[in-house]
Structures are given as structure tokens and as C-alpha cells.
Amino acid sequence: MGDILLDVIDLKIHFFTDEGVVKAVDGVDLAIERGKTLCLVGESGCGKSVTCRAFLRLIANPGRLVSGEMHFRSSTNGTIDLAQLDPKGSAIRDIRGKEIAMIFQEPMTSLSLMHTVGDQIMESVLLHENVLKPEARDRAIEMLQRVGIPKPDRLVDEYPFRLSGGMRQRAMIAMALSCNPTMLIADEPTTALDVTTQAQILDLMLDLQRQDNMTLMFITHDLGVVAEIADDVAVMYLGRIVERASVDTIFNAPQHPYTQALLRSIPKIAMQRDELDPIKGMVPSPYRRPSGCTFHPRCSRRIEACNRIVPSVTELAPGHTVRCLLYENIQETEALQHG
Amino acid sequence: MARQVTPGNGKNMADDQNLLEINHLKMYFPITQGLFGRVIGYTKAVDDVSFTIRAGETLGLVGESGCGKTTVGRCIVRGYQPTDGEMLFRKADGAVVDLSMLQGEELRPYRKEIRMIFQDPYSSLNPRMSVFENVSEALHVNKMGTRAEMEERVGYLLRRVGLRPEYMKRYPHAFSGGERQRVVVARAMVTNPCLIVADEAVSALDVSIRAQILNLMEELQADFNLTYLFISHDLSVIRHICDRVIVMYVGKVVEVAEGLDIYINPQHPYTEALMSAVPIFNPRQRDRDRRIHLEGEVADPSNPPSGCYFHPRCRYAEDRCEHETPPLRQIDAERGHYVACHFAEKLELRGAVIE
Numbered sequence: 285m286g287d288i289l290l291d292v293i294d295l296k297i298h299f300f301t302d303e304g305v306v307k308a309v310d311g312v313d314l315a316i317e318r319g320k321t322l323c324l325v326g327e328s329g330c331g332k333s334v335t336c337r338a339f340l341r342l343i344a345n346p347g348r349l350v351s352g353e354m355h356f357r358s359s360t361n362g363t364i365d366l367a368q369l370d371p372k373g374s375a376i377r378d379i380r381g382k383e384i385a386m387i388f389q390e391p392m393t394s395l396s397l398m399h400t401v402g403d404q405i406m407e408s409v410l411l412h413e414n415v416l417k418p419e420a421r422d423r424a425i426e427m428l429q430r431v432g433i434p435k436p437d438r439l440v441d442e443y444p445f446r447l448s449g450g451m452r453q454r455a456m457i458a459m460a461l462s463c464n465p466t467m468l469i470a471d472e473p474t475t476a477l478d479v480t481t482q483a484q485i486l487d488l489m490l491d492l493q494r495q496d497n498m499t500l501m502f503i504t505h506d507l508g509v510v511a512e513i514a515d516d517v518a519v520m521y522l523g524r525i526v527e528r529a530s531v532d533t534i535f536n537a538p539q540h541p542y543t544q545a546l547l548r549s550i551p552k553i554a555m556q557r558d559e560l561d562p563i564k565g566m567v568p569s570p571y572r573r574p575s576g577c578t579f580h581p582r583c584s585r586r587i588e589a590c591n592r593i594v595p596s597v598t599e600l601a602p603g604h605t606v607r608c609l610l611y612e613n614i615q616e617t618e619a620l621q622h623g
Numbered sequence: 624m625a626r627q628v629t630p631g632n633g634k635n636m637a638d639d640q641n642l643l644e645i646n647h648l649k650m651y652f653p654i655t656q657g658l659f660g661r662v663i664g665y666t667k668a669v670d671d672v673s674f675t676i677r678a679g680e681t682l683g684l685v686g687e688s689g690c691g692k693t694t695v696g697r698c699i700v701r702g703y704q705p706t707d708g709e710m711l712f713r714k715a716d717g718a719v720v721d722l723s724m725l726q727g728e729e730l731r732p733y734r735k736e737i738r739m740i741f742q743d744p745y746s747s748l749n750p751r752m753s754v755f756e757n758v759s760e761a762l763h764v765n766k767m768g769t770r771a772e773m774e775e776r777v778g779y780l781l782r783r784v785g786l787r788p789e790y791m792k793r794y795p796h797a798f799s800g801g802e803r804q805r806v807v808v809a810r811a812m813v814t815n816p817c818l819i820v821a822d823e824a825v826s827a828l829d830v831s832i833r834a835q836i837l838n839l840m841e842e843l844q845a846d847f848n849l850t851y852l853f854i855s856h857d858l859s860v861i862r863h864i865c866d867r868v869i870v871m872y873v874g875k876v877v878e879v880a881e882g883l884d885i886y887i888n889p890q891h892p893y894t895e896a897l898m899s900a901v902p903i904f905n906p907r908q909r910d911r912d913r914r915i916h917l918e919g920e921v922a923d924p925s926n927p928p929s930g931c932y933f934h935p936r937c938r939y940a941e942d943r944c945e946h947e948t949p950p951l952r953q954i955d956a957e958r959g960h961y962v963a964c965h966f967a968e969k970l971e972l973r974g975a976v977i978e
Contacts (some may be wrong), residue, residue: 443967550834552859
């Protein structure tokens with residue numbers, strides 16, 4: 285693999301609730317390459333959003349970062365382990381919004397209703413860069429122009445409720461990109477939008493990424509979007525990454541039974557209307573995680589050992605890893621896990 | 624003004640295959656201002672829409688948010704009193720009744736016949752009622768049977784939608800999203816309806832659950848001879864489940880066609896743009912140039928543009944489009960293809976990428 289911007293090693297985030305411990309992220313390893321688009325895919329509750337929030341140390345109580353390392357190559361301060369930083373300290377605040385920016389799913393709830401679009405963009409510029417207000421305002425207008433908002437000099441003084449869904453999401457992107465971040469995390473940025481608007485926003489994000497050689501981490505549950513934009517894909521299930529490969533491998537030669545089943549269960553625009561092949565059962569409750577491989581109760585290729593042994597990460601080819609007992613030496617893993 | 628053609632047939636339900644016939648349906652919502660609620664204008668959510676639903680088919684209704692597709696569905700279940708137009712419904716005995724003329728108690732028998740499935744299973748079940756109470760409410764209201772009979776019916780339906788009958792004593796919070804949607808489907812089925820209006824029934828569900836619910840709906844359709852009006856913005860789901868598709872744009876029907884036809888042979892520029900925006904599930908077929916970028920925003924239904932509502936965003940628009948509203952007209956009698964565009968015959972439009 286080429287130039288790694290963020291290297292995540294064995295990340296664990298657990299939520300200590302009254303009903304018990306929820307292992308939302310349970311041992312995630314993820315290397316994110318500079319300038320590439322990585323899609324993190326999974327169903328609701330699989331831990332994809334929590335993983336990305338952890339990069340910015342935005343995990344709120346009762347969640348806690350239990351263990352793990354997150355080595356980030358800062359453009360100014362060398363390599364930093366984000367896991368070691370104080371979540372409220374100045375070091376992480378220098379990174380948040382400046383080096384790693386984030387776009388959230390619902391643009392109406394993540395924009396402040398009480399401030400104009402321009403003020404919200406200027407806020408992060410004034411915070412991170414040594415500029416004065418008029419300069420920041422010019423930057424806000426320039427950013428709005430870049431994301432394709434018509435009449436940016438007028439819209440800069442508008443409140444978010446005056447904008448349509450697509451325009452609000454553009455304003456969010458303008459805000460995220462205002463400080464030229466090295467990495468942009470987009471958490472389901474197009475899920476709430478219509479297909480035509482979604483296509484526009486995706487194209488816009490890819491164009492901006494190319495212009496700035498930005499690293500894009502894209503969280504989604506929509507495999508169609510993944511097929512359109514990703515370079516690399518990581519598939520998550522119940523807090524673990526079960527398969528990681530190039531987008532071509534994921535769609536044309538997936539190896540993990542979950543990835544395979546997911547692809548079979550999507551309706552496609554095809555000549556024939558075949559019956560869908562759904563994954564049986566439901567995603568289990570986070571309080572009652574299955575033992576061994578968490579996917580085993582729903583897996584069609586389950587073997588006897590699946591309910592006892594947690595599969596380890598197996599590399600099938602350079603850049604293609606999978607967590608499944610079908611691809612590893614079971615005796616070896618068992619010996620490791622049970623001493 | 625040019626009268627619209629009703630897709631399917633003429634008046635009085637000449638075609639006995641039709642279960643429901645919508646003619647020139649209008650639903651205007653008043654915009655009020657000031658202390659006394661002075662009406663200053665109308666939002667034309669549904670503006671002169673005509674179509675038919677054939678018995679036993681699944682009819683898809685697609686369009687972007689705000690196009691009026693949900694309002695059409697709500698008019699049919701008479702959640703709204705339509706402003707104008709008729710909604711002819713064929714009863715089991717063959718008699719035809721105009722649902723838009725009925726009031727209050729007169730509607731009761733039809734509420735059993737036409738049921739609805741909503742989008743969000745978290746907000747459409749009453750959390751203070753057990754699953755039994757939620758599902759059997761319609762039986763109770765219509766005094767259909769004793770408690771024991773109701774329990775038997777609910778138990779049967781729960782089993783039919785893939786849940787254990789013992790679950791009927793539990794409350795909705797004990798179920799996951801997919802299970803709740805199964806309960807919602809059972810609730811729609813409880814009065815043995817002939818038509819189900821499914822408004823974004825699978826949009827809020829995860830992919831693995833979505834496939835389960837789609838399969839369940841298809842099974843139930845075959846077993847109980849159901850007719851579906853399937854409202855969705857997801858074109859791949861529509862392709863999977865629908866026999867015919869209606870495309871709406873700002874309160875109007877712009878195109879009606881058979882299932883596959885609308886994908887490979889769209890005749891309206893808006894349908895073409897919609898098809899071009901659908902993501903393709905194969906990274907090897909990635910082609911950003913195929914996408915048609917629509918200029919500007921969806922028109923405001925309270926202040927729509929003149930002529931064809933789509934003309935300000937249409938790549939093929941000519942002068943005529945600005946002045947003259949195109950009627951919905953049949954362009955292919957054999958396949959029942961209707962389109963509201965002046966230049967449908969002239970334009971060579973691209974279809975969706977078929978896998």
C-alpha cells in the first residue's frame with residue numbers, strides 16, 4: 285500500500301450503559317491511503333459512524349475509547365496518535381475541522397438555525413487561521429461559489445432554513461472544506477437527498493477531492509453509491525471490519541459470506557425480475573452479541589467452529605483482507621485464542 | 624385547455640380489469656396569512672392527475688420529494704378530502720363508487736378495503752398499544768368478530784408475516800425495525816383488503832431487511848390476490864416489484880409505462896434525468912458523463928412555471944414548452960406508454976444502465 289495518512293490499529297470503543305456494555309467498535313484495523321476514497325459500508329448499528337467519530341475524538345458518554353492507536357500524519361506536526369490526545373484539549377481542536385473535517389448526514393440538524401450560512405463557515409476559518417473577519421467572509425463566499433451555490437454573495441447572509449436540502453448539503457461541504465482539510469469524513473452525506481441531487485453532490489465531492497488531492501472517507505449503507513465513488517471498501521458488521529478490498533474486488537470477487545450475501549440481497553435494475561435472496565434473520569441486539577464470529581447465526585457458509593472462535597484478519601492478496609474462518613488455519617487461531 | 628387522456632380507459636371504468644380509476648385528481652392546500660387565516664394562494668400538491676390501477680398489479684409511483692406522490696396515496700386512502708376529481712373504486716360485487724364523494728361514515732366500508740403501509744415503522748406503531756392491539760384495531764373499530772376470533776386472526780397474520788404468534792402480547796419497543804415493519808404489514812392485512820398503498824414501505828430499512836420485506840410483500844400478493852400502489856423514490860426497488868410505473872414531477876404525471884419499458888425506453892426528459900442518476904452496482908461500468916445534471920431546483924408547487932413545469936430545467940426545452948402545457952398522451956397503444964412532452968416522438972432519450 286502507498287502513502288498511509290491514517291493508520292488505525294485495534295480500535296475498541298465500548299458504551300457502558302445501565303443495561304450492559306455495548307461493544308460498538310471491537311477491534312478495528314484500518315489503513316487509510318492518502319488521496320483515495322475509502323467507503324465504510326454496513327447496516328445500521330454496525331459501528332461505522334462511531335469509528336469515524338473516534339478519529340476526531342467525538343465520542344460522547346457513556347462511550348469510551350477503550351484501546352487502540354490512531355496514527356495520523358499531520359501536515360504540520362508529524363505523526364500524531366489521535367488516541368493519546370485529550371478529547372477536550374487544544375491539540376485535537378487544531379486537527380478537528382482543520383486537518384480532518386466532517387460532514388454529517390442530516391444537513392438540517394447539523395447546521396445551526398440561529399446563524400447565517402456565512403457566519404457558520406467563517407467560524408471555522410476564524411478559529412483555525414490567522415485572518416480577519418472581512419477576509420474570512422471573502423473566503424466563505426469563495427467556498428460557496430466552489431460548491432456550486434448560485435449567487436454566493438447573497439446566500440452568504442441567508443439562514444439555513446431558506447435553502448433546499450441539496451443546497452444545505454452544499455453549504456455543509458463548503459464549511460468542511462473552508463480550511464483545506466487533508467482528510468474529509470462524510471457520514472451518509474447523501475442519504476437524505478433525492479437521486480438527482482445525490483448524483484450532483486457525489487460528483488461535486490469527487491471533483492473537489494481531485495482538485496485538492498484530499499483523502500475522502502465515506503460512510504454509507506448504500507452499495508450503489510459505493511460502486512460509484514469508492515477506490516477502497518471496508519465492510520463492517522457488528523463492530524468489526526469483516527472484509528477490506530479494492531472496490532472492484534468487493535463487487536466482482538467478494539470473499540466474506542456477509543459481503544456476498546449483502547450483494548445478493550440488493551434489488552437491481554435488471555432485465556429479469558428475479559426473486560431477492562435476503563440475509564436471513566436480523567442484526568442481533570448489541571447487548572446480545574453472538575459468540576465467535578458475530579455473523580455466524582445468519583451465515584449460510586457457517587462451519588462448526590464459527591460459534592467458538594473469533595476469526596482473525598487474514599490477508600488473501602495485497603490490500604485484500606477478510607475476517608472469516610473459511611480462509612484461515614483454524615487450529616492455529618484456536619491455539620492462539622485459548623492459550 | 625387540452626383535456627388529459629386517462630391512461631388505461633375512458634369513463635365509468637369501462638375496463639373491468641381496473642380496480643381504481645383516478646380522474647383529474649386535484650389536491651390543493653391553502654396558503655394562509657395573517658390573524659384570520661386569509662388565503663393568499665394554493666400549493667398545488669396534486670394537479671390534475673389521472674391513472675388507473677388494475678386488479679392484482681403492482682403500480683409504482685416515483686418522483687422526487689415534494690412531487691406529490693405521497694399526497695396521491697393519502698387521497699386514495701381518504702386521509703385527505705381531494706379538492707377536485709374522481710376516484711372510482713370497484714367494489715367486490717362489481718359496483719363502482721366514487722371515493723372522493725364519500726364523507727365520514729360512508730367511507731368506513733372502504734377503509735377496510737384500502738389499507739396503508741407507512742415508511743417509518745418506529746413512528747407508525749402506537750408504542751402504548753401491544754402488537755395485538757395495534758394489529759387488531761381495525762377489527763375492533765369495525766366490530767369484526769369476538770376477542771377470540773380477533774386473536775386467532777392476528778395470530779394467523781403474525782405467523783404469515785414471519786413472526787411468532789406469542790409476540791402479540793409484546794409492545795413495539797421490543798422489536799427491531801424489520802420486525803416492526805412486519806407488524807405494520809400484518810396490520811394492513813388484517814381486514815383482508817384488496818388494495819394496499821405502500822408509501823416508501825422499505826426506504827427506512829437496512830438492505831438485508833429490505834429484501835426480506837419485499838419478498839414478503841410479493842408472497843402476500845400472490846396468496847391473497849392483493850393490488851399494490853407502491854410509492855417510492857428508489858428506482859431499483861420499483862424495478863424489482865412493480866408491473867407498471869408512473870413518474871410524477873411537481874404534482875403532475877409526466878410518464879406512465881410498463882415496468883421495464885420506462886427504464887430502457889424513457890420518453891420524458893425528466894425520466895431520462897432520473898434514470899441517469901441511479902447508481903450502478905458495478906464499479907467497472909462507472910461513467911460519470913452519463914449523468915444528466917438538472918439545472919436549478921425543483922419548481923415550487925405554489926408558484927409553478929408556465930407551460931411545461933419541467934421546462935426551466937429541461938435540456939431539450941423550446942419556446943413552445945414555455946407557453947403550452949403538454950397533455951399526457953398515449954404514444955404507444957400496444958404497451959400502454961403515456962407521456963406528457965411535446966417532443967416525445969422527436970427526442971432520442973437514453974435509458975437506465977441495465978445490468
